[in-house]
Amino acid sequence: MESLKGFSIAGISDVKKATEPRSMDSDKYSHGTILVIGGNANYRNAPLHAAFSAYSALAASRTGAGYVTIAGPEEVIRLALALSYGPVVRVLKGKSGDLETVKGVKHNTLIIGPGYDVPETQQNKKFVKSVIRFERDSGNVVIADASVLKFFKRDKDLFWKNLIITPHVGEYGKLTGTDLKNVPLREKIKSVVSFAKEHNCTVLLKGNTTIITDGKRIKLNKAKTPALAVQGTGDVLCGIIAGYASMHRDPFESAVAAAYVHAKIGDELYKKKGLHIIARDLTEALPDILKRFDRIK
Numbered sequence: 001m002e003s004l005k006g007f008s009i010a011g012i013s014d015v016k017k018a019t020e021p022r023s024m025d026s027d028k029y030s031h032g033t034i035l036v037i038g039g040n041a042n043y044r045n046a047p048l049h050a051a052f053s054a055y056s057a058l059a060a061s062r063t064g065a066g067y068v069t070i071a072g073p074e075e076v077i078r079l080a081l082a083l084s085y086g087p088v089v090r091v092l093k094g095k096s097g098d099l100e101t102v103k104g105v106k107h108n109t110l111i112i113g114p115g116y117d118v119p120e121t122q123q124n125k126k127f128v129k130s131v132i133r134f135e136r137d138s139g140n141v142v143i144a145d146a147s148v149l150k151f152f153k154r155d156k157d158l159f160w161k162n163l164i165i166t167p168h169v170g171e172y173g174k175l176t177g178t179d180l181k182n183v184p185l186r187e188k189i190k191s192v193v194s195f196a197k198e199h200n201c202t203v204l205l206k207g208n209t210t211i212i213t214d215g216k217r218i219k220l221n222k223a224k225t226p227a228l229a230v231q232g233t234g235d236v237l238c239g240i241i242a243g244y245a246s247m248h249r250d251p252f253e254s255a256v257a258a259a260y261v262h263a264k265i266g267d268e269l270y271k272k273k274g275l276h277i278i279a280r281d282l283t284e285a286l287p288d289i290l291k292r293f294d295r296i297k
Contacts, residue, residue, distance in 0.1 A: 004209070007189075010221040010260040018257035020247040021295035028066035032246030035107035037092070037131065038114035038235075039072040069105045071097075097127045099134060109246040110135050113145035114235040125151055132158045141245040141254075145238050149175050159199035161214075164241060164251050166234065168206045185209060193218060202251045204241075206234060210259050214252040221259040225275075228266040232279025237262045240286070265289055 022031060071090040090101055112131065118124045128151040135142045141162045144152065149171050152158050165175075173179045176195055180188050189211055196203045197215025205211040210221045240262055244254035265285050269277050 004185075004220055004222060007220045008218060010212070010219045010256050012260075014219065014253065014256045014260055015293055018244045018248045018250070018253045019293045019295065021297040023297055026066070029106065031066045032109065032243065033067040033107045034069070034109045034111065034242045034246050035102065035105045036068065036070045036114065036239075036242075037072065037097070037102070037110065037112045038116045039070075040115060040117060067106060069107065071101060071105065097131075099127070099130045102131055102134065107140065109141045109143070109242045111143045111145070111238045111242050113143075113148035114238060115146070117147040120150060129155070129158060132163075136160050136162070141242075141249070141251055143238050143241050143245070145234065146171065156199060159201045161200050162251055163201040164204060164245070164255050165201060166204045166206060166238060166241070166255075168234070172205055180205075189213075189218065189220075202255050204255045204259060206237070210263070212252065212256050212259055217252055219256045219259075221256070221263055223263045224267045225270040227270040227273075227275050227277045228263070228282075230277060230279070233262075233266075233277075233282060236279050236282045239283075261286075261289055 020031075069090060071092050074091050090105060092098060092101055110131075112128070128148060132142065132144075132152075136158075139162070141164065143164045143166060145166045149165060149167055152165070153175055167175060169180050172192075173181070176191075178191055178195075180191060183191075188205065192203050192205050192211050193213045193215055195215075196213045200215070202212070202214045208223055208226070210223075212219045212221070237258060240258040241255050244257050245251055248254050248257075262282070265282050266277065268289070269281055269285055273281065
């Protein structure tokens with residue numbers, strides 16, 4: 001069993017730090033705008049999980065986004081409309097998408113990656129890299145997850161201080177060439193801190209003990225159960241991160257708060273549902289957790 005003694009552990013104080021007060025005079029554009037790019041014909045639900053988690057935060061009157069847009073293939077958009085989950089939807093035209101659609105969506109935070117399992121063609125590479133560079137130049141926060149991380153390999157130009165990457169150990173290995181499976185916790189931390197520092201970004205390495213670092217600050221968050229080890233829960237985590245980052249413009253602090261909330265929800269749901277949790281359970285449980293931190297000014 002891994003010992004966390006001597007490390008800084010994520011907790012309630014981190015959630016309070018990342019929770020911005022909501023103004024009585026706010027409108028849907030003034031407390032966070034998020035764009036989610038993801039999904040394909042095989043993974044249609046993934047971007048919905050991420051967008052809906054941000055909306056759940058909004059429903060709880062906390063720092064969640066007031067305006068969320070999903071952009072993806074036509075199959076994803078049709079499903080979003082059919083389910084009436086709430087987000088505005090846009091079709092990414094062409095085989096890999098178009099930058100003009102991205103530019104035309106009001107947002108200060110981007111999630112890219114949930115369900116976005118596309119081949120590494122030149123066209124796809126061009127689209128992803130053009131989107132990331134646009135977001136960087138616009139001063140937006142980007143949460144990059146899952147299979148989209150393969151487009152970041154060997155391209156340091158795509159990394160910057162407002163980027164949060166959320167790999168699990170396998171994805172981290174493919175991105176960095178470093179295999180952290182069965183590696184002691186201290187060695188994992190050393191590797192992740194070094195990578196974050198070198199690339200000037202925030203890394204959230206998912207696992208039973210999640211490591212969050214921007215190369216200078218380090219926090220750990222340990223889950224009490226394996227109940228969240230099911231498909232879609234990582235997409236919900238992306239949405240929670242975005243809900244914080246769209247208002248609280250410190251990527252590291254936003255990621256730490258989200259990691260704690262995500263695990264806390266899992267722990268509380270485990271008491272009710274055991275090892276039978278699905279991703280949508282987390283989005284529905286978000287208000288009960290987040291309303292404890294609501295502040296209105």
